[in-house]
Amino acid sequence: MSETTPPRMRAISQDTAGGPDVLHLIETDRPEPGPTEVLVRVQAAGVNPTDWKTRARGRFYSGQEPPFTLGFDVAGVVEAVGAGVTILAPGDEVFGMPRFPRPAGAYAEYVTAPARHLFRRPAGLGATAAAALPLAALTAWQALVDTAEVAPGQRVLIHAAAGGVGHLAVQIAKARGAYVIGTASAGKHEFLRGIGVDEALDYRSVDFAETVRDVDVVLDTMGGDHPTRSLRTLRPGGGTLVSIVPPDETFPVEQARAAGVRAVFVMVEPDFAGLREIAALVADGRLRVEVAAVLPLADAAKAHVLGETGRTTGKIVLSVSD
C-alpha cells in the first residue's frame, strides 16, 4: 500500500434515521482491502433514491443500522489491491456499484470493493459521468436485457423516462433496436427525443393506461397503481412488466398470469458482465448519462433535498476529489 496514503479520511455519516440534516461530515479510518478486494480513492459518488430512502428508514435493505455511510455508486482510482486480485491494478480508473444492497460507503474519500464489482472506465468517460452510471444503468440493463430480453422491433414503455434509471433505460432499449414510448412532463419531451424516445407522453395530461397498447415490455419506475394499470398496455397473451419499485400487496402477479403476461420485480445486483456491456455502450457513443447537478461531498444533505423533489432529469453526483 502507498506510504503517502493518509490513514484517515472524510466521509458522510448518520447516527439516526431522519431527514437530510442527519447527514454530517466525519473523519474516520480509511478502510483496508481484504482478499479479492481493492481500495479505491473516490473521485465522485452517484446519488440514488435508495440513498435517501435508506437515510430516512435508518436501515439498509440488508439490515445494517446507523451509524453508517450511504452511497453505492463510485468512480475513482485503484489505490491498492488485496490478495488474489489480478484484473485491476493501482492507477486503474474504475466505476461500479459495489456490495449493493449491503453498505458500500461511497460518500467517502476511500472505499473498498470486491474487484469484480468494479470495471475499468472507458476512455473519455470522466469521473463525474462514471459515478452517475452504475446503479441506474445496471438496473436498466438487468430489467430490460437480462429479465425482459428486449429484442429488435419490440415496443417498450418506460415510465419516468427522464429520470435516473429511465433515461438510461431509453438508450439501452434503443440500442437493442426497440421502439420506445416514454413518460415525462411536457417540459422534458425535447430531452426525451434527444435520447431517442419515439413517442413522448405527458403523464399529466394523458392517461397511459387508456392510450398505450400492444407493448412488449413495460419498465415501471413508479410503483403504486402503475404496475396494475400498466398491464393493460401489454400485448394480449404476451409481454413482460418489470417493476423496480419494491412491490406492495397490489402488485398484479395473479392478474398478469391470468392475462398470459408476466409481472416481476427486479432488484439490482453488482454485475461485472453488466458493467462491461454498459462500458461498451458508452465507448460506442450509444449511452450517455445526463448529470443534472454536481455538489461537493460536504453538501450531501443538499443533494438529498434536491433528489427528493422527484423532478431530477438524469442524475445527481457528489464530487469527492480530483
Ligand SMILES: NC(=O)c1ccc[n+]([C@@H]2O[C@H](COP(=O)([O-])OP(=O)(O)OC[C@H]3O[C@@H](n4cnc5c(N)ncnc54)[C@H](OP(=O)(O)O)[C@@H]3O)[C@@H](O)[C@H]2O)c1
Ligand atoms: N429495484 C431496484 O434495484 C432499483 C434501482 C434503481 C432505482 N429504483 C427505484 O426506482 C425509482 C426511480 O428511480 P430513479 O433514480 O429513476 O428516480 P429519479 O431520477 O429521482 O426520478 C425522477 C423522475 O421521475 C419523473 N416522474 C415523477 N413522477 C412521474 C410520473 N407520475 N410519471 C412519469 N414520470 C414521473 C420526473 O419527471 P417529471 O419532472 O417530468 O415529473 C423525474 O424526471 C425509485 O423509486 C428508486 O428507488 C429501484
